[in-house]
Amino acid sequence: MRNKTNPMPPWSDESREQSDIAGRYEFTRVVANRVDSCVDGQGSTVFGLVGPWGSGKTTLLKDVVRQLGNNWTTVWFSPWSVADVGSITAEFVSALSEAFPQASSLKKKLTTYSRFGAPMLKMIPVVGGTASALAADVISEMTKRPAWHSEFRTLSDDIAAQHKRVLVIVDDVDRLDGDELRSLLRVVRLLGRFTNVHYLLAYDQATVDGVLNATGMSGESSEFMEKIVQYPFEVPPVPTVVRRRWSRAILDAVSPVGEDSGAEHAEDREDLVRILALGLETPRAAERLKEQMISLNGLLAEAEVDALDFTALTWLRIAHHQVWDHIRLNSLDYLSWREGDAGETQNKRMQCIESLVTRGHARPVQEAVTYLFKPAGLGAGFSGRQGRMRLSRYFDRYFQVGLADDDVSERRTQNALRLLDSDVVGSQDAEELKQILLGPDGERSSLALETIINFRRHRQQTSLSVLDFAENVRTELSAMGKTQLFRSSSAEHWLAQEIFLSLKTRLVSTEGVIARFGYPTLVASGYAAQRSRRYDTSEIKSLYTGIVESWVSEVRNESLHSTLARPELIHMTSFCIWITDVKDHSGFLSKRVTSALTLVDAATAFVSFNEWVGAGVSYDVTFREEEFRFALGNVARPYALSEIPSDAKVSDYEVTDRKDRELTDGQRRDFATQSLHARGFF
Template sequence: MVPNHTIKWGSKPQILNMIRGELTTPEWVIADFSPWSAMDAASLTSEFLNTLASAFGDDDGGKGVRDAILSYSRVALPFLGLLGPIGSAAQSAANVGIEFLKERPLPWNVAFQDLADKIAERNQRVLIVADDIDRLDPAELMALLRVIRLLGRFDNVHYLLAYDQDTIESILAHQGFTGRTTSFMEKIVQYPFEVPPMASVDKRRLLNTTVRALLERADKSSIRMSAEQVETREQRALDLMSILLDGLSTPRSFARFQEQVNSYAGLVSFDEIDVLDFIAVTYLRVFHHPLWATLPQWRDELTRGKKFEDETDATGKRWEARIKEFADERNAQTAIIMIGFLVQDVPTNLRSSFVAHVNGFSDPKYFERYFIAQLADDDVSDVLVAQAVDELIAGEAMRPRAGELAAVIDDVGNPDRAMLAIEKVIGRRGSESRSSAAAIEYVQERLNAQPLGGASFDRPRGLLSRWAAREMLSGLEDDLLDARSAIDSFGEDGAFGYLYQLNGSAQTRQAVKKQAPKFVDYVVDAITDHLEEVLLDRRRLRTFFDLAVFADARDRVAGLLDVQVEGNLELFADCVASFGTVNEWVGSGYHYEITFSQDLYVIAFGDRIRAELAPRLTPSRSRDEIEHDELAEYPPDEDIRDFALDYAKRLAAEAAVETQRAQDQAD
């Protein structure tokens, strides 16, 4: 009799032990056959026969049965198609432990009947337990099934086969039994026993325990979460549970998953990655390893939404086909849904398949962390950033973590890592409005440590400027800074530029409009008390008036220069020259154009001063004589000055003509 124990869930050892316990009586002898002890199909068959022979004891009757089994094997093995010509490797493997093969064999029917009689005489029930046969390769499985088919006809000899039906059918399909694997097994197995699936409540209980423990551990990390973010995480956890409950079906798979996720959790920090994404990626690594190993090759598509070439819908069937190519075919749909949990561009049937979250798998800054147990050499620890920022905001006297972070940011030899660190600082600061004198000083020092040169997309200075802008605004709001101290820290160009930069963001625009008037006080004081010093930099005066207009303080600076230049044509000319400017165009090379800031000029001087002094200006050349458009090189200051003076003089002449025309019409 050949019963089988078909199992989808991995509790075979427990059930087999229960069977052994029930059959521990004098009537039964149980022998365990381990298919893993054999190196190939031939030695597997030999081992199986030796296991059967060992079940009949060491007395004379048992020895007679063993001899009959061995004699029968000499005849039966060729029928199994296992042995090649004498001297082959298969023949040598089968000969191990079968010394009598040198003897002349009996005819098959005689050997079979002799063995059957000796087994019957023993009146001993024998159960051969063969576990894990679904782990054999196709050749080994076929050899084992053929042996059982030949030897399964003896009275009192029973075989208990434990295996997963789906796996066996898959192995047989590779042997050409596609479409008839079930009927083939029915010829071998007389009494199949199906073990019921795990109860849903047991599956959920096992998963809840594992996931909740990891969430509680993540709650102890330095990542700060709002109540809304916690609620979102709980919803994501529900979605993840739904996927895992579909993907894990047996106690073995649950145990394997728990072991892997808990082991690897000890190697990572949930300050650095998202705990739920970590669980999802662990599932893919354990149960869809070829797919997991392929994911790094898809980094751009998974993290930046890069589309497939010549495809209009990168989120549809192409993604599914791509994933199925590498996923375990028995559970490919779960793999697709799990990828949809991790990234945005794979559609799933979950209510909330993907929700943006910090440190996520789909963020290119964190993607690689999910494939290594430790931070890469060029990575920047989120814990380091968090602790450094906290030290700075708290204004602690000793700031060791801030010092470590400074070494990363100031490293001119590794600008990419420095930029990553700055991005993390900006992300950590987020919408936090609180600053400190230490934080403001710190970012100023980082700026000063950068090599000279303008901001570039591949250099840290541009990102540092964004950080500095946020700290300056926070400092102004907290009254840690006034306009003068902000300018002392970051310079006029820096402070003014930060205001313009922050005004471009809807998030900070309102705060900028509230703080900008503080700088108008500085501008008015500088123009009123230090005009000659201001004029040492040709662009500075125009920048001051431009800022006043930006701050909606036009009325405060209208005609502000009138008193300064009253009766002083030379000073008036120097001021007018400041409103000459140069536009820079980038196309096929650099091109320059001299222009005049007429709107600011009209604000700076009242009508009377412009009418009295502008006609008396004496530029060396008229603007028609000056090359001022499509210039290949930046123009000299004298050209800019003459262009501005001539422009103001012509404006005065045009205004005089209009005034005369109006008077004539009135008369």
């Protein structure tokens, strides 16, 4: 960030004294030669310098004046600087008088002549006796003066007698409104059409056409200007290579290329250089965008958004505000872009964007929007670009240009985790992160956990400090109760990732992770690794085989009652089934199930619930038959139902659409007995 005590001076829209764009000097020489072909005594000629706003017309006018040299007297006429239409002729006469500083009588005649541009009738009041008297005086005064054509001929002869070739330069013609523009053209082609007085008008054709159309000249505006301007010169377009240099300079100002920038990032950068080069048609457009990016650079860093995306969006805001506003107000339309969208869907999007473009070509606008929201390709993960606009997590930041008070900083979060990875504990960033995770704002905590999980997703190792931090967060969030389940479950997910990495890198031994985290958490970490699809299934199974063997060894060497009381029994049995292809541990209960009574005892432990979430939450009682049969192994003989002692009558209970998971021991046992009977165990 630039030193605040020595800021870069702001960009000024003042025209340059000389163009630095290749080919412009040769162009102005052609214009100057054509103007110079007007000889002494020639009638008035009007030349035009036509180009869009910001194309450098004023700079080109200065170049033309320089190339004409001392053979011409040039004056600048600024009709848009006067207060009203009636003053345009007076301003013109004032400008033309500057061409004849020594001819006092001529200047006096010019002053008298200006009355034709500001009719005295406008000065006459419309009511009252005084109005009648004043009107009579004004009309009497005007009738004493010669007609316009007579005064014009005399004045034109006097100007010709000076033997001076005068070029009146009229810049920014496109700033005028309809009445002002028509008054100017009246001056140029009627009142000011003197011998040896020639004109060079600079304007944007599209803007002038629009202004004239608004005055009721629809369909005739271009033809009308052709009658006024005999020699229009179109400003040459800026060469593509120059526009590419502008674009690259803008990106270098906000996102310098680092030595560690990958090929994917470079490809994205080149794509944006190409798009901006299509859209930045004028020097002013390039300077405005560059100034905006330099001014917002500090905020951009704080917002933690992608600099390339922000540059593309800023260009849309400056050059095509309607498109920018449509994106801002219709986020879902843009964030819903998906790989493989139907061609018809994409065509409708492009048509919508085109309808919003009011100036210039639609193509660069369409490509800029596509650049912002196209789905990530295969190499996107390697480009190093974070905080992309196409991700809903960051969309609003591009318009806020900053972090909201209740947002989470990715930079500080990642820094805290990197320090913990290096076993640096107690850093300020880590303490701030912990305060967010355990603070009262559950949504901000959940967002921080999401940020952590996304950042850690591609890590290949962990540290004891990260494990400690994740475990402490999980423990404290779990202690907050069910009201904070949404963030405690995310903390479990994060811890599961770190546990898997600790096993993968042998940071902690199998015995160590069992003693520290317990079997339920370890099973969750194994399944989480499988769901991530980042690791080979055989590798995951191999890493967790030792944990399964330890658990099976424990349950084989304890009483049946102790095994059936384990809260992780069903989950660990399911996990054993999953890694059967590595090692088969089926039948770990078989030696202790020796009667119908112990069979029912075992079956009761495998009674569980299915949870259904819709408008509400409901539960169905279920018997985990696959896990039960695996734990039992090959029990050869069926038991007689009569071997089971008859219990007291069990009260009725629902087995579907339950509101809770609560069953009495008798109800569980009854459901287990019925399940065994239905499956042929009796």
